[in-house]
Amino acid sequence: MKDWKPATLAAQAAGAQERETGGIVPGISVTSTYGRGPDYALLRPGNIYGRDENETVRQAEAVIRALEGAAATRLFPSGMAAIAAAFRTVPGGGRVVMQSGIYWGTVKWAREFCARRGITLDEVEASDLSLLSGALSQKADLVWIEVPSNPWLKLVNIEEAVTIAHAAGAVLAVDATAATPVLMRPLEMGADLVMHSATKGLNGHSDVVAGGLSVKDEGLPAWQAICSDRHDAGAILGPFEAWLLMRGMRTLPLRVERSSENALRLAQALENHDALEAVWYPGLATHPQHALAQRQMQGGYGCLVSILVKGGFEAAARVVSRLQVFHRATSLGGVESLVEHRHVIEPHTGIPENLLRLSVGIEDAGDLIADIEQALR
């Protein structure tokens, strides 16, 4: 299994099987407690109580760990719960440097959390490394970046960011939700932690809410804190969600390949469209960080495409209302294509009024392109 490529690891759920019955697909372990023998020794060492550990959760974690090339992985009941677990490692009075213009849920929560804890939070345009190093001329505990960012689709040079963060004494964490481990493995670039909203591409079927954290080195003090926090504070994923996630991940490389291909074809088809002001996609040669995307991402550029409609808010709203294949809904990374008019969701964050974020699914690319084209007419 050590040498298995991602497609093999994913399809075979990193070797998980039903040991009792020989079933090829493991069952769902629903127990909330584990037995002890007459000598009061645990029947299975490590299995005490369902809040601490669960066999199905462990199996799903093993798949992510293998795909990520991580030393260890922990699953949480949502992506935000995983992010919160990482931020809770920062001591009161500490300092976080966070990339600006990232997932709004992270920004809103981090601002409130850091204010409550007396943690200094500095938001910086980390895609510009000179600004990141400027912010890290003073010590920090945690540097949080999101690559590619949602929905601005900016990239951060992860290797450089690691060097800068480590020199400032900080742990570098990457939210790599939009890339998935199929396209980008930040731990191999030196990042300490990688986070995924498994609700998105990892599960890919819009039927699970989950989040994961993976670590490069289990000895990292922040990782010890994250593990005991999940263990003791009880933020474990439910077994059914873990099982669905594992099932979803069996096709992860296939889905990511197709949705990235579709997204690139769509971005190319729309790039010079008269009704659009701009198309943002890291796979386009016109993307300001295309060269970095080519180096940092393998096998595609992901499912997220942002388009800016000429004519402002109303024009964008009209396009959204006319779409027939794309569902009007939040989220990303599913098999079905979604569109979101982000300004409606976050009107106060500087998001352009005419920006539509597309999450491109695995449908026929021609159908998707035709849908957008008819809506733009």
Ligand SMILES: *Cc1c(COP(=O)(O)O)cnc(C)c1O
């Ligand atoms: C959705 C998302 C999250 C939060 O994940 P949930 O599973 O919804 O809690 C974090 N980061 C990014 C980039 C996301 O897209």
